[in-house]
Amino acid sequence: MNRIKTKLQENKKILSIYFSAGYPTLDGTISLIQDLEKNGVDLIEIGLPFSDPLADGPTIQASSTKALENGMTTEILFQQLHDIRKSVQIPLIIMGYFNPMLQYGVEKFCQKCQDIGIDGLIIPDLPVDVYAENYKAIFEKYGLLNIFLITPQTSDERIRFIDSVSDGFIYMVSSASVTGSQSGFGSTQENYFKRIADLNLKNPQIVGFGISNQETFQQATQFAKGAIIGSAFIQHLTQSGNEKIADFVRSIRN
Amino acid sequence: MNYNVDEKGYYGEFGGAYIPEMLYPNVEELRSKYLEIMDEPEFKSEFNQLLKDYVGRPSPLYFAKRLSEKYNTKIYLKREDLNHTGAHKINNTIGQILVAKRLGKKRIIAETGAGQHGVATATVCALMGLECIVYMGEIDIARQAPNVARMKMLGAEVRAALSGSRTLKDATNEAIRDWINNPVDTHYIIGSAIGPHPYPDMVTRFQSIISEEIKWQLKEKEGKENPDHVVACIGGGSNAAGTFYHFLHEPDVNIIAVEAAGKGIHSGHSAATSKLGKMGIIHGCKTLLMQTADGQITEPYSISAGLDYPGVGPMHAYLSTSSRAEFFSITDEDAMQAGLELCKLEGIIPAIESSHALSVFKERRFKPDDIVVICLSGRGDKDLNTYIEYFKL
Numbered sequence: 001m002n003r004i005k006t007k008l009q010e011n012k013k014i015l016s017i018y019f020s021a022g023y024p025t026l027d028g029t030i031s032l033i034q035d036l037e038k039n040g041v042d043l044i045e046i047g048l049p050f051s052d053p054l055a056d057g058p059t060i061q062a063s064s065t066k067a068l069e070n071g072m073t074t075e076i077l078f079q080q081l082h083d084i085r086k087s088v089q090i091p092l093i094i095m096g097y098f099n100p101m102l103q104y105g106v107e108k109f110c111q112k113c114q115d116i117g118i119d120g121l122i123i124p125d126l127p128v129d130v131y132a133e134n135y136k137a138i139f140e141k142y143g144l145l146n147i148f149l150i151t152p153q154t155s156d157e158r159i160r161f162i163d164s165v166s167d168g169f170i171y172m173v174s175s176a177s178v179t180g181s182q183s184g185f186g187s188t189q190e191n192y193f194k195r196i197a198d199l200n201l202k203n204p205q206i207v208g209f210g211i212s213n214q215e216t217f218q219q220a221t222q223f224a225k226g227a228i229i230g231s232a233f234i235q236h237l238t239q240s241g242n243e244k245i246a247d248f249v250r251s252i253r254n
Numbered sequence: 255m256n257y258n259v260d261e262k263g264y265y266g267e268f269g270g271a272y273i274p275e276m277l278y279p280n281v282e283e284l285r286s287k288y289l290e291i292m293d294e295p296e297f298k299s300e301f302n303q304l305l306k307d308y309v310g311r312p313s314p315l316y317f318a319k320r321l322s323e324k325y326n327t328k329i330y331l332k333r334e335d336l337n338h339t340g341a342h343k344i345n346n347t348i349g350q351i352l353v354a355k356r357l358g359k360k361r362i363i364a365e366t367g368a369g370q371h372g373v374a375t376a377t378v379c380a381l382m383g384l385e386c387i388v389y390m391g392e393i394d395i396a397r398q399a400p401n402v403a404r405m406k407m408l409g410a411e412v413r414a415a416l417s418g419s420r421t422l423k424d425a426t427n428e429a430i431r432d433w434i435n436n437p438v439d440t441h442y443i444i445g446s447a448i449g450p451h452p453y454p455d456m457v458t459r460f461q462s463i464i465s466e467e468i469k470w471q472l473k474e475k476e477g478k479e480n481p482d483h484v485v486a487c488i489g490g491g492s493n494a495a496g497t498f499y500h501f502l503h504e505p506d507v508n509i510i511a512v513e514a515a516g517k518g519i520h521s522g523h524s525a526a527t528s529k530l531g532k533m534g535i536i537h538g539c540k541t542l543l544m545q546t547a548d549g550q551i552t553e554p555y556s557i558s559a560g561l562d563y564p565g566v567g568p569m570h571a572y573l574s575t576s577s578r579a580e581f582f583s584i585t586d587e588d589a590m591q592a593g594l595e596l597c598k599l600e601g602i603i604p605a606i607e608s609s610h611a612l613s614v615f616k617e618r619r620f621k622p623d624d625i626v627v628i629c630l631s632g633r634g635d636k637d638l639n640t641y642i643e644y645f646k647l
Contacts, residue, residue: 051418051550052536054430055274061417073548098272099535103549124274125535149275153437158278173276176437 003091003119004145004168007042008204014226015217015253016043016206017233018095020063021080022072023049024237029080030087035242037090039249045122045228048077048096055124057180059231063238074104078112085117093147095122106135110142120145120168132165147171149208152192156199163201172196172205172224180231181210185219193223217252257502257569257578263451264540266576268568271450273538276434280442281538283357285452291356292349292459304348305463308381309338311345313464315471315627320599327620330481331602331630332468334493341605341632342461342493343374347443349460351378354441361385361440365429367394367422367489368560368607369401370632371445376410386410389428391421394559401636419553422489422563426537446490447567450538454495454567461496468627469500481625485510487611488581489525489561491570493631498579508580510618511570512610514556515583525554526583527566528574536564542571557586557640558606560632584613590644592616593634605632606640 007014017036021029029046036044049067053060077094084092094113101109101123113121121144126135128148139146145168150159152175162170174189175181189210196205207220208228220227229252236248263269263285273281291297305311314333322329334342347364354362362379364386366372372388379386388405392414395402405412415424426448433442447454447461469479484501486494488511501507516524524530531542536551543565544552554564566574573579584592593609596602604612608631620626634641641647 051552052423052427054427054537055276055434057431065417068550075548097535099545099551100549102534103532103545103547125272125538127271127273127275127278130270130272151276151437153279154275155279162275176276177435178431181435 002143002145002168003089004043004093007091008169008225013221014042014206015249016045016226016228017041018045018047018228018230019233019237020047020049020060020067021077022067022070023063023234024066024241026070026072028242029077030084032242033084033088033090033092035245037088039246041090041249042226043091043093045093045095048074048094048100050097050100053097055178057178057231059180059234063234074100078116081116091119092117093120093122094118098123098126107138110138110144113144114142118144120147122147122171124149128162128165136165149173152176159196159199159201163203166203168203169225170201170203170205171228172207174207174210174220177209179209183210185210185216189219193220197223214252255576255578257573259451259455265569265572267533268539268541268571269451269454270540271538272535272540273450274434276437277430280433280437281450287357288353288452288456291353297352297356301349301352305345309344309348310336311463312467312471313337315468315475317475318600321596324599325615325620326622328623328625330472330625330627332464332497332627334464334629334631335602335604335608335633339370339374339377340635341370341374342464342496342629343371343445344377345463345496346445346457346460346492347371347374347378350441350443350456351382351384354443355382357441359439359441361436362443363387363389363429363432363440364443364445365389365422365425366445367425367562368558368605369394369398369405369636370560372410372412373401373404373408375443375445376405376408379410380408387432388412389415389425389432391415391419391425393420394422394425397640398559398636399639421559423551423554430537446492447495447569448490448537448539448565454539454569457492458495458499458569461492462499464493464496464629465498465500472625472627476625480504480507481627483508483510483620483624483626485512485611485614485626486629487512487561487607487631488566488570489514489563489607490565491567493629495567495569497629502578509573509578510580510582510614511573512582512584512614513566514558514561514610515585516555516557518585519583523555525556525561525563527564528581529583531566539568541565541568542574558589558610560605560607561610582614582617584610588613588616594645602630603634604630605634606637608632
């Protein structure tokens with residue numbers, strides 16, 4: 001069974017961590033993944049950097065830019081990950097924008113992911129409609145789950161459509177924003193989380209955007225299966241490097 | 255061949271809507287309503303009235319006698335430079351602000367390169383009493399200072415895009431991020447024939463007034479609606495889309511698009527997308543764009559802020575790959591000389607964008623009895639600093 005699905009069956013709240021591959025250093029990818037697994041993170045999203053990350057706020061924009069300056073490319077990331085399954089079991093997702101995948105060749109990209117042992121992809125600018133029509137068969141052929149986003153503005157009808165096309169989990173964007181906004185959650189988010197929970201979707205939901213500490217992690221996971229931390233983790237890396245990952249994870253989940 | 259957008263938002267293999275889910279409700283609302291809104295008699299009447307009384311349309315189709323003598327062919331200039339605010343951009347902003355009002359939007363955002371679209375957006379926001387925020391690359395803010403001042407006078411807030419090359423591409427990224435952050439009350443007025451479907455088609459339709467007028471104006475002057483050639487400069491491609499629109503399916507009209515080669519097509523400082531671009535995704539559409547082998551979008555360069563864009567509208571990508579249009583790539587130097595030539599021969603100071611279109615005579619010969627219509631998309635006032643520096647005036 002796909003590692004993401006196995007993980008989702010565990011009776012616990014999922015902590016997923018995002019980082020930009022190639023940041024802060026080009027060669028840190030493997031040790032970062034190993035450290036995150038060792039410290040009890042449940043799922044990792046490896047960001048494939050892109051020059052024009054439309055859905056990202058300043059923190060991830062900056063880490064992407066730096067990663068590209070460090071020399072990160074699709075090919076280099078795949079080389080770095082080549083033997084990753086010899087050392088870790090944690091579910092791995094590659095998150096990136098569609099153009100670099102399109103240039104690599106979508107099928108070749110998916111095949112490479114399967115060879116390495118990547119479990120899923122998140123591609124914010126590949127709409128569910130285009131995916132369902134053109135790419136779903138390829139993803140399935142290589143055993144990759146494709147994770148879609150929903151937002152507070154997504155209609156119930158469309159959420160049900162996304163649920164029907166999805167396999168794994170649904171990425172529930174906490175509020176109308178790019179990544180990295182940290183204003184905390186209020187009643188608007190709580191109502192939204194409840195509304196989605198009440199839809200009784202077949203896929204569990206994991207909340208992303210705006211999760212930065214224990215408080216927001218708990219609020220997000222009160223109604224959802226888990227939560228994703230990106231910008232706050234990248235800020236931690238910027239300040240403390242790989243040294244204090246244990247502290248960071250502990251600060252989120254006791 | 256069909257060069258109009260198809261039901262799914264594509265021109266051949268180009269176009270579509272490759273957008274994050276956060277933008278879906280806004281883009282889908284627009285997609286499902288824009289044709290219906292544009293078709294309402296009340297909308298049409300308000301749009302046409304404003305084009306006439308506020309913009310000053312129809313813009314003249316001017317026979318450029320001395321330029322024609324010099325190049326031994328019949329040259330007409332479509333004088334979009336005489337529009338209110340000094341360029342063709344206002345045709346589209348008038349249209350989109352009326353759409354935005356009908357969608358109940360209260361806040362308008364826009365990107366701008368040369369500042370012409372920003373000014374045109376700030377202008378219609380003042381006209382309609384709507385809040386206006388314009389994103390502009392930091393580099394462009396420096397080289398287009400008069401337009402920045404104009405936007406501020408018109409009540410708009412100008413926000414600097416500080417990422418990437420700090421030009422039009424990055425201003426567009428910032429505008430898209432703003433729209434993600436403000437998904438309910440905001441309409442994004444895209445200024446070029448780019449972006450997710452329906453933007454390329456909507457902008458093209460609003461700009462198509464240019465070729466609609468050329469047809470009847472030419473009929474009056476020459477006794478026939480179709481010229482032998484239509485020429486326009488192309489960055490994202492809005493003036494070109496409007497200039498070409500009513501001739502796309504007229505096989506006897508040759509279409510010529512002129513893009514910016516900057517310091518030379520292969521100099522590494524260029525915006526010659528038709529020569530250097532490969533199919534990819536930028537700002538929500540599949541089109542030709544300049545990128546690395548790894549799919550990272552590269553930084554374009556042109557002396558003209560309005561052409562300094564690494565992609566091209568999806569309709570133009572299709573016109574290029576299907577060979578419906580001829581594409582030429584013009585260097586800074588040739589464009590600047592062509593601009594100066596128009597000043598000396600016709601007493602018209604063109605925008606540097608439009609000067610690229612005027613350089614077509616260096617690239618290509620026309621027959622003495624050919625009728626060549628060139629879109630003079632904007633006036634050169636905004637470029638005076640660049641002209642002063644370039645020619646040491």
